[in-house]
Each structure stands twice: as structure tokens, then as C-alpha cells.
Amino acid sequence: MISNKMKKLVANSSIIRAMFEEGKRLSAIHGEENVFDYSLGNPNVEPPESIKNEINKILNETTSKLVHGYMNNSGYEDVRSKIAQFINKEHNIDINSSNIVMTCGAAGGLNILLKTLLNPEDEVIVFAPFFGEYRNYVNNFDGKLVVVSTDINTFEPDMKVLKDKINNKTKAIIMNSPNNPTGTVYSEKVIQDLAKLLCEKEEELGTSIYLISDEPYREIVYDNAFVPYILKYYKNSFIGYSYSKSLSLPGERIGYVVANTKMDSFEDIMASLNVANRILGFVNAPSLFQRVIANCLETKVDVNIYKSNRDVLYNHLTKIGFKCVKPQGAFYLFIKTPIADDKKFCEEAKQFNLLIVPGSAFECPGHARLAYCISYEKIQNSLPAFDKLAELYGIK
Amino acid sequence: MISNKMKKLVANSSIIRAMFEEGKRLSAIHGEENVFDYSLGNPNVEPPESIKNEINKILNETTSKLVHGYMNNSGYEDVRSKIAQFINKEHNIDINSSNIVMTCGAAGGLNILLKTLLNPEDEVIVFAPFFGEYRNYVNNFDGKLVVVSTDINTFEPDMKVLKDKINNKTKAIIMNSPNNPTGTVYSEKVIQDLAKLLCEKEEELGTSIYLISDEPYREIVYDNAFVPYILKYYKNSFIGYSYSKSLSLPGERIGYVVANTKMDSFEDIMASLNVANRILGFVNAPSLFQRVIANCLETKVDVNIYKSNRDVLYNHLTKIGFKCVKPQGAFYLFIKTPIADDKKFCEEAKQFNLLIVPGSAFECPGHARLAYCISYEKIQNSLPAFDKLAELYGIK
Numbered sequence: 001m002i003s004n005k006m007k008k009l010v011a012n013s014s015i016i017r018a019m020f021e022e023g024k025r026l027s028a029i030h031g032e033e034n035v036f037d038y039s040l041g042n043p044n045v046e047p048p049e050s051i052k053n054e055i056n057k058i059l060n061e062t063t064s065k066l067v068h069g070y071m072n073n074s075g076y077e078d079v080r081s082k083i084a085q086f087i088n089k090e091h092n093i094d095i096n097s098s099n100i101v102m103t104c105g106a107a108g109g110l111n112i113l114l115k116t117l118l119n120p121e122d123e124v125i126v127f128a129p130f131f132g133e134y135r136n137y138v139n140n141f142d143g144k145l146v147v148v149s150t151d152i153n154t155f156e157p158d159m160k161v162l163k164d165k166i167n168n169k170t171k172a173i174i175m176n177s178p179n180n181p182t183g184t185v186y187s188e189k190v191i192q193d194l195a196k197l198l199c200e201k202e203e204e205l206g207t208s209i210y211l212i213s214d215e216p217y218r219e220i221v222y223d224n225a226f227v228p229y230i231l232k233y234y235k236n237s238f239i240g241y242s243y244s245k246s247l248s249l250p251g252e253r254i255g256y257v258v259a260n261t262k263m264d265s266f267e268d269i270m271a272s273l274n275v276a277n278r279i280l281g282f283v284n285a286p287s288l289f290q291r292v293i294a295n296c297l298e299t300k301v302d303v304n305i306y307k308s309n310r311d312v313l314y315n316h317l318t319k320i321g322f323k324c325v326k327p328q329g330a331f332y333l334f335i336k337t338p339i340a341d342d343k344k345f346c347e348e349a350k351q352f353n354l355l356i357v358p359g360s361a362f363e364c365p366g367h368a369r370l371a372y373c374i375s376y377e378k379i380q381n382s383l384p385a386f387d388k389l390a391e392l393y394g395i396k
Numbered sequence: 397m398i399s400n401k402m403k404k405l406v407a408n409s410s411i412i413r414a415m416f417e418e419g420k421r422l423s424a425i426h427g428e429e430n431v432f433d434y435s436l437g438n439p440n441v442e443p444p445e446s447i448k449n450e451i452n453k454i455l456n457e458t459t460s461k462l463v464h465g466y467m468n469n470s471g472y473e474d475v476r477s478k479i480a481q482f483i484n485k486e487h488n489i490d491i492n493s494s495n496i497v498m499t500c501g502a503a504g505g506l507n508i509l510l511k512t513l514l515n516p517e518d519e520v521i522v523f524a525p526f527f528g529e530y531r532n533y534v535n536n537f538d539g540k541l542v543v544v545s546t547d548i549n550t551f552e553p554d555m556k557v558l559k560d561k562i563n564n565k566t567k568a569i570i571m572n573s574p575n576n577p578t579g580t581v582y583s584e585k586v587i588q589d590l591a592k593l594l595c596e597k598e599e600e601l602g603t604s605i606y607l608i609s610d611e612p613y614r615e616i617v618y619d620n621a622f623v624p625y626i627l628k629y630y631k632n633s634f635i636g637y638s639y640s641k642s643l644s645l646p647g648e649r650i651g652y653v654v655a656n657t658k659m660d661s662f663e664d665i666m667a668s669l670n671v672a673n674r675i676l677g678f679v680n681a682p683s684l685f686q687r688v689i690a691n692c693l694e695t696k697v698d699v700n701i702y703k704s705n706r707d708v709l710y711n712h713l714t715k716i717g718f719k720c721v722k723p724q725g726a727f728y729l730f731i732k733t734p735i736a737d738d739k740k741f742c743e744e745a746k747q748f749n750l751l752i753v754p755g756s757a758f759e760c761p762g763h764a765r766l767a768y769c770i771s772y773e774k775i776q777n778s779l780p781a782f783d784k785l786a787e788l789y790g791i792k
Contacts, residue, residue, distance in 0.1 A: 250679075288647070
């Protein structure tokens with residue numbers, strides 16, 4: 001009785017549920033403390049203490065209609081202004097509230113963007129490996145996902161490969177840096193090359209190609225990695241931002257889309273994002289948390305916790321022979337699997353109570369993702385299990 | 397550059413914005429206190445005081461991961477259990493957490509339902525007048541909206557009219573009682589007749605016809621009006637519920653979908669709702685407010701405030717000659733316009749600083765909607781303006 005589109009998706013979702021159930025099953029047998037679940041990108045770092053204080057302050061000082069009431073579908077004007085001012089200061093650009101639509105996280109943001117941009121059969125390019133939901137989001141609006149492989153040594157886009165995939169049906173490109181699942185941060189050179197290529201292609205094809213940068217991990221970077229702000233590099237650019245990771249508030253669904261003022265059809269697009277927020281059923285980003293994040297723009301979680309996790313895990317895994325590009329951001333390690341069959345590898349890892357996700361889920365087989373947003377202690381306790389896994393494949 | 401679907405919607409949305417701008421323009425000329433804005437369904441009654449206390453309690457007593465973190469896309473298990481128990485007690489039925497998906501308000505709920513049910517060209521029946529967003533929600537999934545007129549004396553569905561509109565493409569019916577824009581509450585007789593007709597048609601056509609009851613106004617009823625619980629009357633039934641009006645929390649986007657256990661393909665449908673919540677970008681209903689409403693299930697806003705508003709406005713308008721079905725619920729009056737051209741009528745009302753919405757916006761011309769969710773004082777102050785409007789048409 002369910003729609004044809006959903007039938008396939010429900011079948012796929014049972015695979016994710018199966019992994020979750022497997023975790024529960026293993027925990028029941030071996031004890032929760034002996035199961036090492038690296039499968040979920042669920043932040044383990046606490047939200048900053050100031051979140052609670054700000055909520056109390058807002059509830060005590062602001063009239064309830066301006067906390068829990070309806071507002072413009074794009075979000076509270078004063079909240080959008082504060083965010084714009086913060087961005088201007090951080091990145092030395094010049095935007096205002098009209099460049100911003102508050103969204104239900106980055107997922108909500110990407111959906112209203114694609115609703116706005118896509119006609120059926122329009123093409124959207126993504127760089128593999130990529131967050132699997134992009135395929136679903138594009139499919140929601142009958143777009144066609146075009147997967148472009150990346151340089152296997154850096155997981156950065158290769159302009160020569162990309163160039164051949166752009167045609168007059170190319171409506172948008174979704175990039176994601178810091179990247180899930182690789183942890184790669186695209187260099188400024190890559191962003192510059194990408195902007196240059198897109199400008200050339202727009203000129204050649206007489207089309208607009210919108211670059212959407214999905215940036216939930218912008219604040220989660222290590223070793224002073226620089227994350228270029230794409231609005232400064234390319235005219236037809238959007239950023240989908242979320243506070244899910246920067247403030248550890250993934251359940252609250254709060255983020256925004258910011259658009260470059262100079263983009264083609266800027267006013268129509270902003271009007272459409274506003275309407276899309278409404279008609280897709282979001283209506284508006286959750287109201288209390290709009291106010292909360294506006295008061296916490298300078299705040300972020302303690303990134304050093306993730307850095308310690310990265311360091312201990314990366315150092316150990318590479319020491320025992322696993323191959324892996326060192327992540328500069330996010331909280332994922334994307335290892336090369338010692339056998340080509342990544343699903344088999346992840347299946348075999350379960351015998352050591354290790355739950356990790358095959359690269360195939362990110363359309364990059366021969367790899368596996370480890371989400372190290374778990375406790376440091378847990379990671380340390382898991383290292384002997386990785387030793388055994390390495391021994392199994394004779395790589396140690 | 398925006399999609400063809402969105403082009404039309406953006407054009408329409410500018411009409412709504414025009415009314416909002418008109419309100420601001422009139423306020424600037426005549427003073428905000430002299431402009432009577434009956435255009436928006438934005439609750440003016442304060443949320444119960446307990447909301448603030450519950451938020452504080454949750455923030456102090458619950459670990460942040462269980463307040464702001466990710467959870468199953470259907471929502472916190474314990475929250476869904478509490479809601480199910482509350483429904484069981486209120487309506488003497490037998491459901492549990494597996495019948496419920498927490499949603500971003502009723503709008504989010506309707507979208508995941510239609511995403512789950514509709515293939516392109518599937519038909520969805522609505523009863524005119526109806527909330528205009530239903531057309532957009534159905535259009536999101538390429539369904540075809542079929543509008544069925546109601547009995548003009550009650551605004552309840554007429555089974556004879558409905559019968560002829562049901563065919564083998566009919567996938568769902570959306571009903572809304574208490575109703576926006578009429579305030580009508582469907583009688584138990586109507587629900588029984590509707591259930592009977594749908595059963596007969598399912599039998600005749602060999603199809604499943606899902607009845608979706610959109611119930612954001614369930615708690616806003618007067619004079620002890622009885623709102624039948626459709627899960628008790630019809631097998632293939634859903635309710636889309638929202639706390640936007642019952643707790644005056646429209647900005648927080650919190651509600652749920654509840655499905656009848658006995659419906660066709662119950663398990664597939666619940667699995668699909670879960671996935672649809674994720675891939676449409678909601679991911680989950682906002683997490684803190686899931687916990688808040690779970691602690692406030694017995695609570696609602698002071699409905700007497702709306703009742704006083706209804707009484708003063710209904711009594712006055714009918715006294716001076718306007719025709720109107722007496723609303724038993726919600727916070728809208730749907731008057732018959734003294735001229736057939738409802739748009740012209742609403743345009744002319746502006747000269748008396750009255751902002752009201754043409755019935756055409758609800759696909760029921762010859763009428764106009766007054767949203768009386770404004771202050772009692774404002775309503776009293778507006779009565780002379782309605783006198784002048786009545787005089788203009790010679791009905792007083």
C-alpha cells in the first residue's frame with residue numbers, strides 16, 4: 001500500500017536497523033561495555049553549559065509569543081540579523097537577514113534548496129564518498145544524482161573528472177567539507193579550482209550551476225585546518241549550516257541556509273526558500289532554538305575531545321597497518337579495507353564486537369567508516385579488537 | 397532559475413505577503429490599535445505556565461543526550477508510550493508506541509503521510525472549504541487534489557456528493573474537524589456515514605482508502621462539542637495531531653501521527669513514516685519539545701478566552717445581518733459575504749481597517765474567514781467597523 005518510491009527506501013532502511021539490532025544483540029551477550037559501536041554519527045560531547053542558561057534567560061525575559069509563536073517562515077528577523085552580523089565578522093563579507101533562512105537543521109535546508117532549484121531530471125553532482133541521504137534528498141524532487149569520484153589519496157574532487165560530468169542538465173553540486181565520511185577538509189586551492197571550473201562551464205553552457213556547501217562539521221576541525229567560506233569564492237553559492245554538531249544539538253533540528261547576494265535570481269530564490277519551508281511542512285525552524293543559537297553564536301563544543309579521539313584511533317590503526325587519509329575535521333575515519341569486499345570486512349569485524357559501516361553506504365566500496373564520536377575510554381578499550389581484526393587479515 | 401512548481405507558489409505567496417504589508421501600511425496611517433487584523437490563525441492565548449516549569453525540570457533532571465540528542469526518527473520511545481497511554485485513557489482504545497510517529501507539527505505529519513501513501517496521479521479528496529496548504533502538500537508528491545463541496549448549511553460532508561468522487565485512484569481523504577476555516581465540528585453521524593461509505597467503496601473497488609484526520613484544533617471546542625475519535629470508527633485511519641493550538645506552541649513544530657493498528661499494511665506504513673520523517677529532512681520532531689509535551693498531556697490553553705471571542709463576534713455579526721454557521725470549535729468564523737465576489741468584499745472591508753481573508757483562499761467563494769484569535773478588547777473595538785461594513789451593503 002505504500003508508494004513505489006518508499007518501498008525501496010523502507011527495504012534499505014531495514015539494513016540500518018539491522019546494524020542497530022546487532023549492536024543490541026551483541027551487548028546482550030557480551031555486555032554493553034564490550035561492544036564498540038562506531039556506526040553512528042551521534043555527537044557524544046556534551047552541549048556547552050551556556051545552552052541551559054540561555055534557555056532559562058529566554059523563557060524568563062522574552063514574551064512567549066516571541067519564543068513559541070509563529071513568525072515569518074524564514075525565521076525571526078532579529079535572529080537572522082544576528083547570524084548575518086556574526087558571519088560578516090567571521091568571514092569579512094557583507095550579508096544581512098535577507099540572505100538567511102532558518103531551517104530544521106542542514107537536512108531541512110538541503111530539502112528546501114533542492115525543492116527550489118530542481119525540475120524533474122535536473123542533475124545534481126555529488127563527490128563520492130558522500131553522505132547517503134543526498135541521494136534521497138535529490139530523489140524527493142525527482143532529480144538525478146550524478147556521482148563523481150574523488151582523488152583516492154585525498155578524497156578531494158578532481159577537476160578533470162568533474163569537468164566531463166557537467167552538462168546543461170547540471171543544476172547543482174553538493175559539496176561537504178569537513179567531510180562525512182572521510183574527515184577531509186577541502187583546501188582553498190580546490191575551492192578556487194572548483195569555482196573557476198563552474199564559472200567556465202556556466203559561461204560555456206549558458207546555465208547557472210548552484211554550489212551547495214553542506215557544512216554541519218564546519219566547527220569540528222583540527223590542527224587549525226582552514227575551511228574556506230564558499231560565498232567568497234563563487235557567485236552561485238549556498239551554505240547549509242547546522243548546530244547539530246557545533247553545539248551538540250542534533251535532536252533540536254536547528255540550522256540555516258545562507259545564500260550569496262550576487263547569485264542569479266537571488267530574490268526569487270529567497271522567496272522560494274521561504275515558501276518551500278512552509279509547504280514541505282517545516283513551516284519554520286523550531287522557534288525557541290532559533291533564539292537559543294542566536295545567543296550562542298560565539299560558542300561551540302569542546303573540539304579537543306574529538307581531536308583526542310581522532311589521534312588515538314588514527315595513530316593506532318595506522319600503526320597496525322590500516323591505510324587511512326588523516327582526517328582534518330568531522331569525527332570520522334575512512335579506512336581502506338584490507339579486502340575489496342567492504343561489506344564482508346564489516347561483517348567479520350563484528351566477531352570482535354566492532355560495529356563499523358561499509359564504504360558502500362557512501363558509494364565508495366573498499367573502505368569503511370568509523371564514527372569516533374564515542375568516549376575516549378571506549379576507543380582505548382576497542383584497540384585490542386582492532387589488533388585482532390588486523391591479525392585476521394595478516395596486515396599487522 | 398527556480399523550479400516550475402515553485403514559480404507558481406511564489407507568485408501566490410506574494411498575495412499573502414501583500415495582506416501582511418497592507419496591515420503594516422494601515423497601522424502606520426491609523427495606529428496599530430485601530431487596525432483589526434483577522435487574517436492570521438496565530439494563537440493569541442498564552443501557553444500554560446507549566447510549559448516553562450517543565451522545560452526547566454527537563455533541563456535539570458535529564459541527561460542532555462536524552463534531551464537534545466538524536467533518537468529513532470519516529471521519536472523518543474518513552475514519549476510515544478506516554479502519548480499512547482494518554483490516548484487509550486481518553487478514548488478507550490488500545491494502542492502503543494508503535495502506533496505513533498512524532499512529527500514537526502501537523503504539517504510535518506501530513507507530509508510524511510502523503511509521501512508514504514501517494515504515487516503520482518493518485519487522488520486525495522478534501523472537503524471545501526479547506527486549509528489551502530492541503531493543495532500544496534498533495535502537490536509535493538504529484539498527487540491530484542479532488543475537491544468535494546460540503547453542505548452549505550453545516551459545512552459537513554455530503555455523502556451523496558462524496559460517493560461520486562471516489563474511484564480506484566482515490567488513495568486518501570483529508571478531513572479537518574474542528575475545521576479551519578468554518579469552525580464546524582463533524583457530528584458522530586457524519587463520521588459513521590463516512591466510515592460506512594468508505595468501507596463500501598473499498599469493498600466495491602478492491603482498494604484501500606486512507607482517511608487522514610487533521611486535528612490541530614481538537615482541544616479548541618465550545619459548548620461541550622463532541623469530536624469523535626476516528627480510529628474508533630474506521631480501520632484505515634490516521635490522525636495528524638499538533639500542539640500548536642492546544643498548548644499555543646505553533647513555532648515549536650511539535651505534533652504526532654497516530655495510525656490505526658488494524659489498517660491495511662500497518663507495519664509497512666509505520667516503517668515508511670519513520671523513513672519519510674528522515675529523508676524529507678525533518679529527521680525527527682524537535683527533541684526537547686517531545687519531552688515537554690509528554691509532561692503536559694493533561695494540560696491545555698484556556699479555551700474560554702476563545703469562547704468569549706467567538707460569542708461576542710458571532711452574536712454581533714449575526715445581529716447586524718451577516719449570515720454565518722455558528723462555530724463549535726477552532727477560532728474562525730466563516731461568514732457568507734453579502735456579495736458573491738468575496739475578494740471585492742474583503743478589499744472593501746479594508747476601508748474600515750478590517751483585514752479578513754476571502755473564502756476563495758479556502759476554495760469556497762462567496763465567504764470570508766475571520767480568525768478571532770486576537771484580544772477580546774480588539775474584537776470589541778472592531779465591532780463599529782463591522783457595523784459600517786454592514787451598512788455599506790445595506791444589510792444592517
